[in-house]
Amino acid sequence: MSAVLSKKVCLIGDFAVGKTSLVARFIHNVFSDKYLTTLGVKIDTKTVEPETGVSLKMIIWDIAGADRLSTADRNYLRGADAYLLVVDGTRRDTLIAALDLKQAVDRMLGDIPFVLLVNKSDLQSDWEITTQDIDLLKDRNWAVLTSSAMQGDNVELAFTLLAEELTKP
Amino acid sequence: MNEIDELKRLLLGQELESVKKLEDRVADPGLRAQDVAEILPDSIALGVEKNPRLIRALEQPVSECLKQSIRKDTKMFADALFPVMGPAIRKAIAEALKSFSDAINQAMDLTFSAKGLRWRWESIRTGVPFSQVVLKHTLLYRVDQAFLIHRETGLLIDHAAQPDVAHSDNDAVSGMFTAIQDFVRDSFSTGANSDLDSVDIGEQTVWLIHGPYAMLACVISGVAPRELRQRFKEVLEHLHQLYGRQLEEFDGDARELTGVEHSLDECLTLQLKHDAADGASRKKPFPVLWVILGVIGLLLIAWWLFDYLEMRRFNNLRAEIDDAPGIVLVRADKRGGEYVVKGLRDPLALDPKQLAAAHGFEAEEIMFDMAPYQSVDTAIILERARRLLSVPDTVNLSLDDTVLKLSGSAPLEWISKYANTVLAIAGIDAINLDDVQPDSSNLDDVQPDSSARNEQLLKQLAAPGTIKVVITGNNVELEGLASLEWIHAASASLKAANWVQGVDAKKLKLAEADAIYELAQRIGNVKIYFSNGSIMQEDANQTLRDVAEDIKTLSEIARKTNLNLKIKLIGHADSVGNSILNTRLREQRASAVLTSLLSQHLDADLFTLVVGDEVQQVQQINPQWRRVDFEVNVGRPNIQALFAK
Structure with missing residues (x-):
């Protein structure tokens, strides 16, 4: 059954945190990655069927990495229903950037569903972000998942969590 | 009336009466209806002009009213639509015929023209289906796809495409349109409200029409006229008019926007090259x-x-x-x-x-x-008569009313055959042979017929075993013992047979000859005795009666057989007395017998009276001599004469 409900989901995070790699294996690729460097955004879609039972087509806007939102980024974010905030576990500054980004998004879009992905769990030995850091975030009732674009860990789960949030009656 | 009421009346006076009137008026539904009826037309007219919501509000009930009304009385609507439907159908048919004719022309053109062959080669060379190659060359423009995109989120609301357009992820494409739009505006535009109007990509152009809540993106192949843009604008405006609130509040659920697809389908249009050309330069149908x-x-x-x-x-x-x-x-x-x-x-x-x-x-x-069936056409009657009568070729036939008239010459036998025939032929009552002459020269010609003829004759003769009939040519020879009756019948038959020329009956013996001679002998033996003078003895009368019968029989046979019957009555007397007296007595006695016989109705010609010879002896009384003798002469029967023609 094709989805009748579609939602705009944005992928945001600092440069080279692995946003594009994260979704590459799980998402139907329509456009080349070069759009990211030219337009600053690449759009793909993914249909998920969360346990809430409503089939949902997620229009995923993969926004080029930056530690703060440019005007263009703001335009791309406009009307987003949810977002994935991605940080690189091996780079602590990406978490700081992510927090800034979240703050900006909150200001722009209000309190909308999001999931924070601490990426590159396959390189956990090199991580600068500690479990204490993560717990701290979790304490604030944030949905935080560690993920690996390489191994595909938790990527699907992250989208499913968002889908469940978006299709809550 | 209580105190309060009294106070009210004093304080309000006239006003109370007016209020009472107004109250009554409001309480009366009839009056209210009348009031509303008076202002309703103006009210609606004003509402339509000033408030678009009125149209939306009326849309549903009016539509329901129409539906119900049509269901109730279909005929009324059919009658009302009748004047409109005729022209509409005619126009549709004319359009369809025109398209059909154009399609044939184009197909002929392409099939037989050099251009068609060139395009076919292009199709083979590039692997692109021929129909697409034709489309590419003949199309002035075509709207391949239309996207209705939510302006804020870039989410796809609905999408329509030509059947042959390759399927892609329209949601992603829709997002990218928005992204590109944003990107371009951010990168190059100076004003916040300036939007991207069109994007050219090779042979395709994307036209972007912007509405308050949604954007219409139409992908066009070829070169479209500016008027098309106006049309797209109208479509988008119409959509905003219909679905303003839903578009504004769109949250990714397209179910609230059913019906949008029809408007998008309207955007998908195409214009072929020769349609755009004016009448003068329009190509004539290919000569083929x-x-x-x-x-x-x-x-x-x-x-x-x-x-x-x-x-x-x-x-x-x-x-x-x-x-x-x-x-x-x-x-x-x-x-x-x-x-x-x-x-x-x-x-x-x-x-x-x-x-x-x-x-x-x-x-x-x-x-x-x-x-x-049996025809009574003259020609057919004559032909029928000719066949049935075996009419010789020398005879001409004609019909005078119902009388068959024949003329010409024919064999005698044929003529005599039909001379007295009563014909049983449809359309003929009588036959007239007066003008047919016997044709003697044809006698020999009948030879071939002789066997049948002879056969018939023999049949007619019906000769008993005692008789031999020999037919030689036209002659007949009869031999043997025949009865008098047969001879007479045979004679008649032979006479009737015209072809028989001669009959030889010399060898034919009469079967009754013995009977004749026996009778003759018996008659000859009779002697009538006289007692004295010319007075017969007593028994003579009986003898005479008997002999008269025999003579009668014999004379009858004689007549039939041509016998010359002669009977001599010979008177005798004895020698006593005068010779002269005796002679006289002899005469008297013979005459007496004759008289007696004639009294028996016998023919006198048969008889001859003869005076007997005088007895040359001594005179003596001898009663034996007082008598009359009978001498019968029958001669030979002349049978041959019976067959004389």
Whole structure:
């Protein structure tokens, strides 16, 4: 059954945190990655069927990495229903950037569903972000998942969590 | 009236009455309805002008009213629509025919023209289907796809595409349109409200039409006129009018926007190159089409001509059959592709199949259904008579009313055969042979017929075993013992047979000859004795009666057989007395017997009185001599004479 409900989901995070790699294996690729460097955004879609039972087509806007939102980024974010905030576990500054980004998004879009992905769990030995850091975030009732674009860990789960949030009656 | 009421009346006075009137007016539904009826038309007119919501509010109930009304009385609507439907249908048919004609023209053009071949080669070379190559070259423009995109989120609301457009992820494409739009605006625009209007990509152009809540993106192949943009704008405006709130509040659920797809389908249009060209430069249909139409026309004419000629041939045949004596035509026409001739036909009439063959028809081309009957057409009657009567060729036949008149010459036997015939031939009551002359020269010619003729004669003669009949040519020889009766019958038959020229009956013996001689002998033996003078003895009367009977029988036979019967009555007397007296007595005695016999009704010619010889002896009384003797002479029967013609 094709989805009748579609939602705009944005992928945001600092440069080279692995946003594009994260979704590459799980998402139907329509456009080349070069759009990211030219337009600053690449759009793909993914249909998920969360346990809430409503089939949902997620229009995923993969926004080029930056530690703060440019005007263009703001335009791309406009009307987003949810977002994935991605940080690189091996780079602590990406978490700081992510927090800034979240703050900006909150200001722009209000309190909308999001999931924070601490990426590159396959390189956990090199991580600068500690479990204490993560717990701290979790304490604030944030949905935080560690993920690996390489191994595909938790990527699907992250989208499913968002889908469940978006299709809550 | 209580105190408060009294106070009210004092304080309010006249006003209270007005209020009371107003209250009554409001309480009365009839008056209220009247009031509303008065202002309703103006109210609606004002609402339509000032408040678009009124239209939306009325849309549903009016639509329901119409539905219910149509369901109730379909005929009324059919009547109301009738004047409109005719022209509409005519226009639709005209349009369809025009498209069909154009399609044929184009197909012919492409199939046979050098251009068509070139495009086919291009299709083979590039692997692109021929239809697409044709489209590419013939299309002035075509709207391939239309996207209705939510302006804020970039989510796809709905999408429509031509059937041959490759499927892609329209949601992603829709997002990218928005992204590109944002990107371009951010990168190059100076004003916040300036939007991207169109994007050119090779042979395609994307036109972006912006509305308050949604954007219409139309992907166009070829070069579209500016007017098309206006049309897209109208579509988008219409959508905003219909779905303003839903578009504004769109949250990714397209179910609230059913019906949008029809508007998007309207955007998908195409214009072929020759449609855009004006009438003067418009290409004429390729000559091959005219050639084919010409050939079809010629074939039709040839078919019609063939049919016409064949029908004329058949009509001629029909007239000829109709005119033929002995044929009554009931019907002759073409039914279910087959000629059918039905009627009555005398077996002596012309065979219509032969006539048909003479007119060039094959046997199986015409179905004949001819029932037999007897015709009274003069020609058929004459032919019938000619056959039945075996009329010789030398005789001419004609019909005078119902009398068959014959003229010419014919063998005598043929003439005599039919001279007194009563004919049993339809249409003839009598036969007239007065003008037919016997043809003697034909006598020999009848020889071939002799056996039948002889046969018939022998049959007629019915000769008993005692008789031998020999027919030699036209002569008949009879031999043997025949009864008088047979001889008479044979004589009649031979006389009737005209061809018989001679009859030889010399060897024919009369079967009754013995009886004749016996009678003659008996008569000859009779002696009538006289007692004295010329007075007969007593027993003489009886003897005379007996002999008279015998004579009668014999004379009858004699008459039939041509016998010359003569009976001599010889008177005798004894020698006593005078010789003269005695002679006289002899005469008297013979005469007395004759008188007696004649009294028995016998013919006097039969008898001769004879005076007997004088007895030359001594005179003595001898009663033996007082008598009359009978001498009978019958001669020979002349049978030959009986066969004389």
